[in-house]
Amino acid sequence: MRKPFARNLLVSGAIALAALATGTVAIAAGGTEHPPHRHWHFQGPFGTYDRAAAQRGFQVYQEVCAACHSLSLMAYRNLTDLGLTENQVKGLIKDITVSDLNDDGAVVDRPARPSDRFRKPFPNEAAAAAANNGKAPPDLSVIVKAREAGPDYIYGILTGYVPYDKLTPEQIKEFDVKKDDYFNKYFPGHKIAMAPPLSDDKVTYADGTKATLDQEAADVTEFLAWASEPHMEDRKRTGVRVILFLLALAGLMYAVKRTVWADKH
Amino acid sequence: MASSHGTPPVFNNKVIAWVDHRLPIFSYIEKEYHTFPTPRNFNYFWNFGAIATVMLVLMIATGIVLATNYTPHVLMAFDAVERIDRDVQQGWLIRDLHMNGASFFFIAVYIHIFRGMYYGSYKAPRELLWILGVVIFLLMMATAFMGYVLPWGQMSFWGATVITNLFSAIPIVGESIVTWLWGGFAVDNPTLNRFFALHYLLPFIIVAVVALHVVALHVHGSNNPTGIDPKGPQDTVPFHPYYTMKDGFGVVCFLIVFSVFVFFAPDYLGHPDNYIPANPLVTPAHIVPEWYFLPFYAILRAIPDKLGGVLAMFGAIAVLFVLPWLDTSRVRSCTFRPIYKWFMMFLVVDVIVLGICGSKPAEGFWVPLSQLATLYYFAHFLVLLPVLGKIERPLPLPASIADSVLKKKAV
Numbered sequence: 001m002r003k004p005f006a007r008n009l010l011v012s013g014a015i016a017l018a019a020l021a022t023g024t025v026a027i028a029a030g031g032t033e034h035p036p037h038r039h040w041h042f043q044g045p046f047g048t049y050d051r052a053a054a055q056r057g058f059q060v061y062q063e064v065c066a067a068c069h070s071l072s073l074m075a076y077r078n079l080t081d082l083g084l085t086e087n088q089v090k091g092l093i094k095d096i097t098v099s100d101l102n103d104d105g106a107v108v109d110r111p112a113r114p115s116d117r118f119r120k121p122f123p124n125e126a127a128a129a130a131a132n133n134g135k136a137p138p139d140l141s142v143i144v145k146a147r148e149a150g151p152d153y154i155y156g157i158l159t160g161y162v163p164y165d166k167l168t169p170e171q172i173k174e175f176d177v178k179k180d181d182y183f184n185k186y187f188p189g190h191k192i193a194m195a196p197p198l199s200d201d202k203v204t205y206a207d208g209t210k211a212t213l214d215q216e217a218a219d220v221t222e223f224l225a226w227a228s229e230p231h232m233e234d235r236k237r238t239g240v241r242v243i244l245f246l247l248a249l250a251g252l253m254y255a256v257k258r259t260v261w262a263d264k265h
Numbered sequence: 266m267a268s269s270h271g272t273p274p275v276f277n278n279k280v281i282a283w284v285d286h287r288l289p290i291f292s293y294i295e296k297e298y299h300t301f302p303t304p305r306n307f308n309y310f311w312n313f314g315a316i317a318t319v320m321l322v323l324m325i326a327t328g329i330v331l332a333t334n335y336t337p338h339v340l341m342a343f344d345a346v347e348r349i350d351r352d353v354q355q356g357w358l359i360r361d362l363h364m365n366g367a368s369f370f371f372i373a374v375y376i377h378i379f380r381g382m383y384y385g386s387y388k389a390p391r392e393l394l395w396i397l398g399v400v401i402f403l404l405m406m407a408t409a410f411m412g413y414v415l416p417w418g419q420m421s422f423w424g425a426t427v428i429t430n431l432f433s434a435i436p437i438v439g440e441s442i443v444t445w446l447w448g449g450f451a452v453d454n455p456t457l458n459r460f461f462a463l464h465y466l467l468p469f470i471i472v473a474v475v476a477l478h479v480v481a482l483h484v485h486g487s488n489n490p491t492g493i494d495p496k497g498p499q500d501t502v503p504f505h506p507y508y509t510m511k512d513g514f515g516v517v518c519f520l521i522v523f524s525v526f527v528f529f530a531p532d533y534l535g536h537p538d539n540y541i542p543a544n545p546l547v548t549p550a551h552i553v554p555e556w557y558f559l560p561f562y563a564i565l566r567a568i569p570d571k572l573g574g575v576l577a578m579f580g581a582i583a584v585l586f587v588l589p590w591l592d593t594s595r596v597r598s599c600t601f602r603p604i605y606k607w608f609m610m611f612l613v614v615d616v617i618v619l620g621i622c623g624s625k626p627a628e629g630f631w632v633p634l635s636q637l638a639t640l641y642y643f644a645h646f647l648v649l650l651p652v653l654g655k656i657e658r659p660l661p662l663p664a665s666i667a668d669s670v671l672k673k674k675a676v
Contacts, residue, residue, distance in 0.1 A: 072344075073344065141347070142540040145532060146537050147537055188550070228540075231350070235357060235358070238358065239525075239529055246517055250517040250521060253517050256514075260506050261511070264502060
C-alpha cells in the first residue's frame with residue numbers, strides 16, 4: 001500500500017501536492033490483481049462527469065443492476081443533474097412502481113414520482129440476503145468511494161470475470177474454484193457471488209451507442225461515480241475560486257508583511 | 266505579565282474608556298496582542314500556533330453546523346452524513362472542511378510540537394506551558410477519535426471497537442471499564458450517543474486549555490530560534506502589527522494547502538472502508554486508524570503483550586509530560602546543539618517510520634521494524650536526552666537576539 005506511506009510524508013511537513021500527483025492508488029489484496037487504471041472523464045482537478053455516458057449508465061443500472069442492488073441515497077429527481085429535464089425524468093420512470101402506504105394505511109404499489117428515492121429491489125436486507133444465497137448485494141450509493149481504486153475497481157469487477165474453462169489448473173487449485181463458482185480477476189479472493197452481470201448487447205442504448213461489455217461497464221461506472229458524489233463539479237468549481245482568492249490574498253498579505261517589517265530587517 | 270509594557274493605554278472613545286475602567290478587556294487586548302514585546306527573530310515555524318488556533322475555530326464552527334444536521338443513531342448516522350453531503354445546502358463543503366480540518370489541525374499541531382522540541386521551548390520557565398500543550402494534544406486525540414466514530418462506517422465501528430477494547434487490558438477491572446465505556450456489551454447505540462456528546466463537549470475544554478496555554482505563554486513571552494531571552498527593547502517588536510501580519514500570511518498559505526485537499530482530494534486522507542455502513546458481523550481485512558494516530562498505533566502493536574502495548578502507547582505520550590526534566594542541557598535551541606540537532610531530526614524520521622509501520626499489517630518485516638523504532642523513540646527521551654545534555658559541547662551563543670539578527674544580515 002503506497003497511500004499510507006504518502007500520508008506519513010505529510011507528517012514530516014512535505015505536504016506538497018502529493019494528492020493530485022498520486023490520485024487513486026490501487027492496493028494489493030491477498031494476491032489479487034490491481035485493476036488497470038483507466039482514464040475517467042471526472043478525474044483531475046477540472047474533470048466533469050460525462051453526461052451522455054452517465055445517462056447510458058443509468059440505463060444499465062436500471063435495466064440490469066437494479067434487479068439486485070439498491071441505490072437508496074439517490075432520488076429520481078437527482079437525474080436532472082445529469083442534464084435530463086423533469087419531463088424526461090418522468091418519462092424514464094413511468095414504468096417504475098414503488099411501494100407506499102395509502103390513506104388507509106395499506107401497503108400499495110404506485111407509479112414512481114421524481115421525488116421518490118430509487119426503488120429498492122428487496123423490501124429489506126433479510127429478504128435481499130435470502131434471495132442471494134445468504135448475502136445481501138451491497139447498496140451502490142457510495143460504492144465508488146467505498147473501494148480502493150474506486151472507478152477502476154468497479155470497472156475491473158464488471159469486466160474481470162474469467163470463465164471456468166479459461167482458468168489455469170493452478171488457479172482452480174489455489175482458490176478452490178468449483179465449476180459453478182464465478183471467478184473474478186479483481187475481486188479479493190477471486191470467488192464472487194455475483195454472476196457476470198454485463199455482456200455485449202445486454203442493453204440497447206437509446207442513443208444508438210454500440211452496447212459492448214466495455215462500453216456498458218464504463219458507462220455504469222460513470223453513473224455510479226456520479227451517484228457517489230453528485231456535487232463533485234460544484235466542489236471543484238468552488239475550489240478553483242477559493243484557491244485563486246487565497247493566492248491573491250496571500251500575495252497581498254506578503255506585501256503588507258514586507259512593508260511592516262521593512263525597518264526591522 | 267511579561268516585563269514592562271509601558272504606561273496603560275488611554276482610550277479616546279468614551280464608551281471604550283467607560284467599559285475599560287470597569288472591565289479592562291481593551292487594556293488587556295492592547296497589552297497582550299498589540300504592544301506585547303515579542304522576539305524579533307521568529308522564523309515561519311512560529312506561525313503554527315496561530316494556524317492551530319485558526320483550525321480549532323474552524324473545527325468548532327463547522328462542527329456546530331454539522332451537529333445541527335446529524336443524527337446520532339446507529340440506523341441513521343451513516344445516511345445522515347450522506348444527507349449532509351447531498352441534500353444540505355453546501356453541506357458537502359462543511360463536511361469536507363471538518364473531516365480534512367481534523368487532519369490539518371493535527372498537521373499544524375505536530376509541526377508546532379516539533380518547533381517546541383527543536384528550539385527547546387519546553388525548558389524553564391516554560392514547563393507548564395509545554396505540559397498544557399501536551400494536555401491539548403491528548404484532548405485532541407480523544408476528540409478526533411470520537412469524531413471518526415460518528416459517520417458510523419466500517420472503520421468508525423471497528424476503530425471504536427479496537428480502541429475501547431484496549432482498556433480491557435487493565436487487570437481485574439478492565440472488562441468492567443470497557444462495558445462502562447460502551448454503555449452495553451458491544452459498541453452500539455449508547456456508545457455512539459455518548460461519543461457524540463463528548464465529541465461536542467471536548468472541543469470547548471480544548472478552548473479552555475488553549476486559553477491557559479496562552480496565559481502561560483504571555484507570562485514569560487515566546488521562546489525564539491536562538492533560545493536566548495530578549496535582553497531589551499532592541500530584541501523585540503510589538504506583537505501587532507509585526508506578528509499579526511506575519512501570522513496572517515502564514516495562515517493564508519496554510520489554508521491554500523488545506524484547500525487543495527478539501528476541494529480536490531477530500532477523501533484522500535480518509536479510508537474507503539468508512540463509506541461502507543458499519544456492520545458488526547463483518548470485520549474489515551485491515552483495521553487502521555486515521556493517519557495522525559499511526560505512530561502510536563505502531564507502538565501499541567510493537568509490544569507482543571496487550572497490557573504492555575497499551576502502556577507503551579500511553580507511555581509514548583506520558584513521556585512528553587516529563588520532557589522538560591529529561592533534557593539536562595542548559596541550551597534551549599538545537600541551533601547551538603551540534604549533536605542533539607541530528608538526534609532531533611532522527612526522532613522525526615523515527616516517528617515517520619513508526620507511522621508507516623502503523624499503516625501496515627502487523628506481520629513480517631514490519632514487526633521488528635516497529636519494535637526497533639519504538640525502542641528508539643523511548644531511548645531518545647529516556648537515555649539520549651538526559652545523557653547528551655551532560656556530554657555535548659554547545660556552540661557559543663550569540664550575545665543577544667538583535668546581535669544574531671544583524672549577524673545573519675551581514676552574511
